[in-house]
Amino acid sequence: MSERVIPPKPLSFPGGIHPAKDGxxxxxxKAVEKAPLLEDYVVLVSQNVGAPPKVTVKKGDAVKKGDILAEAGGFVSAALHSPTSGVITDIGEAPGPMGVNVPAIFIKADGLDEWSDKLPxxxxxxxxxxxxxxxxxxxxxxxxxxxxxxxxxxxxxxxxxxxxxxxxxxxxxxxxxxxxxxxxxxxxxxxxxxxxxxxxxxxxxxxxxxxxxxxxxxxxxxxxxxxxxxxxxxxxxxxxxxxxxxxxxxxxxxxxxxxxxxxxxxxxxxxxxxxxxxxxxxxxxxGHPLIERVVTITGDIVVNPGNYLVRIGTPVIKLVEWASGVKSEPRKLILGGPMMGFAQKSYNVPVSKNTSGVLLLGGAEIIQYESSSCIRCGMCVRGCPMHLSPGPLSMLIENEKFDLAGQNHVMDCLECGACAYACPAHRPLVQHMRRAKAEIRRAGKK
Ligand code: SF4
Ligand code: SF4
Incomplete structure (x- = not known):
């Protein structure tokens, strides 16, 4: 065994925060459990940055585990593969992680879970x-x-x-x-x-x-x-x-x-x-393509939180069931973590290649704050890992001064939420940064 080497002073970066509760x-x-095989999978077509892949299967086609469902739509794209063996029952739409319905491939599993003989x-x-x-x-x-x-x-x-x-x-x-x-x-x-x-x-x-x-x-x-x-x-x-x-x-x-x-x-x-x-x-x-990943299902209200090895295309509701449900009514469902994850409105959104976690938050964890005026305390500046000035930037953005926000490097914002976490005035700083970035990108495309 190699000697364990940890630098005497842990390495890090300037700025950032330490959330009071890491959960x-x-x-x-909890050791990773292999998720049971489902009868139905819903594979979202576009699971990558760049060009969406081109669907190569049609309704009624039989597929084996690992068969190609969609070919890469260009160099900056990624192929999609079947998470199990079965039949394509539909090419339609399903809830996507950004809150709107998106193209999806529906598969009825045959229960055999046989690997394709076309794999390398x-x-x-x-x-x-x-x-x-x-x-x-x-x-x-x-x-x-x-x-x-x-x-x-x-x-x-x-x-x-x-x-x-x-x-x-x-x-x-x-x-x-x-x-x-x-x-x-x-x-x-x-x-x-x-x-x-x-x-x-x-x-x-x-x-x-x-x-x-x-x-x-x-x-x-x-x-x-x-x-x-x-x-x-x-x-x-x-x-x-x-x-x-x-x-x-x-x-x-x-x-x-x-x-x-x-x-x-x-x-x-x-x-x-x-x-x-x-x-x-x-x-x-x-020779196995990417058809499964480890996902954390967690939150204080989850009865038996854990880590599961799940197939891509597994509806989130199945993870909640495997975790024995919830102790009280969830107030928020998030794909990913609480800082950079995205709130969902449907439990039928399927696991994608980049779904690292499913977080359910209950009443005690969701606090509705009223946002108030900036008190110029500088906490957001201290927390920003990109050395931005989120408070002043947010005021520029509120006044729709997107050019000035751009000149003050808003495009460097990671949307990490450290500023908003630190802000005692509970200003919606990340939302402001996202809005400015979207406006600047839109203007650049004109
Ligand atoms: S969300 Fe943007 S502005 Fe706020 S701390 Fe992160 S990088 Fe800085
Ligand atoms: S942390 Fe909030 S109140 Fe303090 S300077 Fe930044 S935006 Fe203003």
């Missing part, structure tokens, strides 16, 4: 070429599973003028309540480590690090026990939100700053989530 104790020690054989990643590995990742429909859903093969194809010398895996899981990544690192560290090493091989990079917040000592220990054989360094990070944000993670681990308007590659880095790394390993070593 992780509800599920952090597993590769020995140490012997395969970088092009073979990248092509396998692209054909397996892998996207950023930490929330961004950016196609992974695109991130692994930086332009020739961008010199990448560092691969960073995000194992911070800084969002309160979520523990899916935590359990993945504890229970299958070798998949995460191998996925990281595969990315290093594709990019020709030897400097590979996994950043994990220090509130997950068991995950750090599990990764460090095998890290040396994969040439990966495990870095303990201060518990601070939003430690898992790409720019903050790069700064904490390398000391480099991503320039304003830039990408991690502008700082010589490629950042991926640990679940994405595990999916890469499955695609390369097993």
């Amino acid at each position: 992780k104790g509800l599920t952090e020690h 054989a597993g590769l020995n990643w140490r012997e395969a070429s970088a092009d073979e590995l990248k092509s396998r990742i692209a054909s397996s429909g892998i996207v950023g599973m930490g929330g961004a859903a950016f196609p992974t093969h695109v991130k692994l194809s930086p332009p020739p003028d961008k010199k990448i010398d560092c691969v960073i895996l995000n194992g911070a899981e800084c969002e309160p309540y979520l523990t899916a990544d935590h359990r993945l690192m504890v229970e299958t560290p070798e998949r995460v480590l191998a996925g990281a090493a595969i990315m290093g091989k594709i990019l020709g990079v030897e400097n590979i690090a996994i950043g994990v917040e220090l509130n997950k000592p068991d995950a750090i220990a599990a990764l460090e026990a095998r890290a040396q054989e994969y040439g990966v360094k495990i870095v303990g990070l201060k518990v601070q939100y939003p430690q898992g944000s790409e720019k903050q993670l790069i700064y904490a681990i390398t000391g480099r700053c991503v320039p304003t308007g830039g990408l991690p590659m502008d700082a010589g880095c490629v950042v991926q989530n640990v679940a994405t790394a595990a999916a890469i390993y499955d695609a390369v070593a097993e």
